[in-house]
Amino acid sequence: MTKSSFPASGGDHLDLLLATSEIGIWELDAATGKALRNLRHDQIFGHDQLLDHWSGDVFLTYVVEEDRKRVGALLNASLTDGEPWSFETRIRRADGVDRWISAKGVPKFSETGEVTKLIGHVIDITATKLTEDRLRLLSKELNHRVANTFTIMNSMIRHASKKANTVDQLALTLMERLAALARSNKVLVAEEAERSSLHDILKMELEAFLGWQKRISISGKLHIWFSGEASEALALIFHELLTNAVKHGALSVPSGRVNLTVEECPDRRVKINWVETGGPSLVGDRRTGIGSTILQNAMRDEGTVKLDFAAEGLKCDIVINDSFRREAPDIPEPVAPAREDQPIADDGAFSGQRIMVVEDDPIIGLDISDILKSRGAQVIGPFTNVASALKAIRDKPDAVLLDVNLGQETTDVVASQLSDLSIPFLVLSGQFDSSDLGAAFKGVTLMSKPFRERDLVAAVHRLL
Template identity: 70%
Template sequence: MDDSSFLNEGGDHLDLLLATSEIGVWELDAATGDAVRNLRHDQIFGHDALLDRWSAEIFLTYVFEEDRERVGELLRSALKDGEPWAFEARIRRADGVDRWISARGVPRLAPSGEVSKLIGHVIDITELKQNEDRLKLLSRELNHRVSNTFTIMNSMIRHASKKASTVEQFAETLMERLGALARSNRVLVAEEAKRSSLREILTMEMEAFAGWQKRISINGTTDFWFSGEASEALAMIFHELLTNAVKHGALSISSGHVAIDISTGPDRQVRIDWVETGGPALPRDRRQGIGSTILQNAMRGEGSVTLDFAPEGLICRIVVNDGFQREVPEAPLAPSTLSVEEPPAVDKSFSGVRVMVVEDDPIIGLDLSDILKARGATVMGPFTTVATALVALREGPDVALLDLNLGQETTDDVARQLSKLSIPFVVLSGQNDFSSLDEAFATAPLISKPFREQDLLNGLARFV
């Protein structure tokens, strides 16, 4: 095809471009106020076919009333002063649907210097605006949640320090509660069904207390779905109940048992009764600590938690109001047993084992080094960049501990090189979604932050 043929067919190419880019084009006559436009233009405003007539006045009737004066003034300025006309506004289409548009026009001048017409385009930006709104909402929620989390941590430190008699006891209590916070956060960012399912909340907390399931019975359906706030509250409540039962209650001796009875009440309330039997007798005089405070205030006015410290065992009734519930997903979760088996704890010396640590956070890196050195390992690192980690591989580590993200870079290249050299590694990450990992990570154990020391040691011990 020669150049002239291509130019002659330019109109077809332009039509194709406009059609595939979803752009409405228009040309407004300054003298008459009437406009010509393409079909996509009128479709953006809710019409299946071109209208017989379009004008600036007709256009403004579609604009939301609170935006109308601003957009009209911009149009008048463009026609009077020859300024470009650009804006974003909300419209209500002919079919009653509310949308966002972005429009831009530029003036064309007559020989006299006056504006003779405006030509421009309009596009539907509703999806973009919705994404912006979601990001703003997520940002506000993240700021709120981070602030609350630090406040909760401060409270935990103050209360734990009052009751702990040794530094070790204080550290253990604090780490357990921080782990509960982390697990509740994973519930909030999980898939919608899992995030809201009572079954998944119970499963998640029982994973942290694996080994006790045979002495816990669950009666009634767990197919209830709750809001994110309720999921977080219930995760904290069950953590406190399990912790108390293991340390002081029914699960602290071999004859004890816990029954979790689930039922529904009036106004779509969900009732969860935690009943301990067979444990040690509870003292009559009890001092209320942070555990009881968490239990009694966790539902934030959308339910209640009542505690009965009966001599034969603790009875806790949790009531969740309708306002904290969600509709059942269209594809409900398949039945599950809520049973979790804990792998046996590995008590193994790492003496003589060279462990390469790839972690960019200095505090976490120091903690990992201390844990490994206490077991006799020789620690290489911590390495905080991919480049330094790749160089360190020349020294031949026996096993590696690998964070997924180092600042703005990922450790995919390190994982591939480790796999190529047949050096096993364990992944340690604060990331919640591992579905998009490179195939080099396929066989590596995945441990989520914050981690339990025993989980970390178990993951490494399988390779040494």
């Protein structure tokens, strides 16, 4: 058999490689200081055509001032000492646009060991640098939010413990406020992670008060976008207002209503007015608890929240400063109506049902098991890895609650086998969008963590 190989020059293939990889190549003559380049090289620096002249000194004029001395020193070291030339730097192109480049060069020597020229390449790495900056920002923001969340939780426990008369009352208060934090987090980690619309914030909060939505009227522009900090603050504010209205205010009696109006001011401030009518008379001198504290301090220095405990009903005026707003396309969309909330299932509702739990977190697994067992279910598990879950499926449980990620494993294969055996299952995951899951989870019901006991029980009822 005759062997074949590319020609030693490989010219056509090298040209193809350079063209498709958008690499600029250059060759700098050490004696004259002049440089040869390809067209892509000069395009990286903002020129549509090759310039008549290029040199190391010309190149340094494009390097931003704060990097110029460092890059120049590297160039001199390469020319005088024969050191490889490798660096990343920012440049300002001929059209005034700032970009990031990565450049590498190696020296070529004469027979006497002197540097005769440098050859190398240059690549535009702006997209990579922006991604790195984005990841650093997200990491910093995540650390900040986690620290703040734990601090908020500590405050909630401390304040709620002062007002609760029973352990059950304390637990209920804490679960409600933690759920509010979780809902605000859902808004913040949606597609627009750095901003959320007033529409989305209200929709998320109202979903937790389904039985009262028909008595809440909303008017004004809702597709106003706010920063992550403002979105979190507004989510907590609306939760406290809704909770107070249901427990003590207008929504605590059948005749009560809440009117919420939104006004966009000429100076770009946003005014939100919450007015309760038809409820029980309020006492003007109210003790300040954590709810009032959250309301009055949530906007920090970027807005104000004023409470008026008028006899005819609570009034709350919220003002959000322009600094908390973010730009986004304004797409009109009304708040979607929600179904009436379902009553929580009685004890014994799952009597005789064999329900399998697949969850790697021991605390969450224990909590789910307790919820199911308290209603008469026979709980199988919890299983914390795929192998044990697959083995347990052979006994064909009546339903399965399935986490997506088990440590380093995913449960796609478990989901596929459940579908093949026609065993109904509910997916419990920290992910908020089922489209992010694998094909094995297509069409299944997704319940995002954390979840309310009421919602979990209702979802299991629908499975069975």
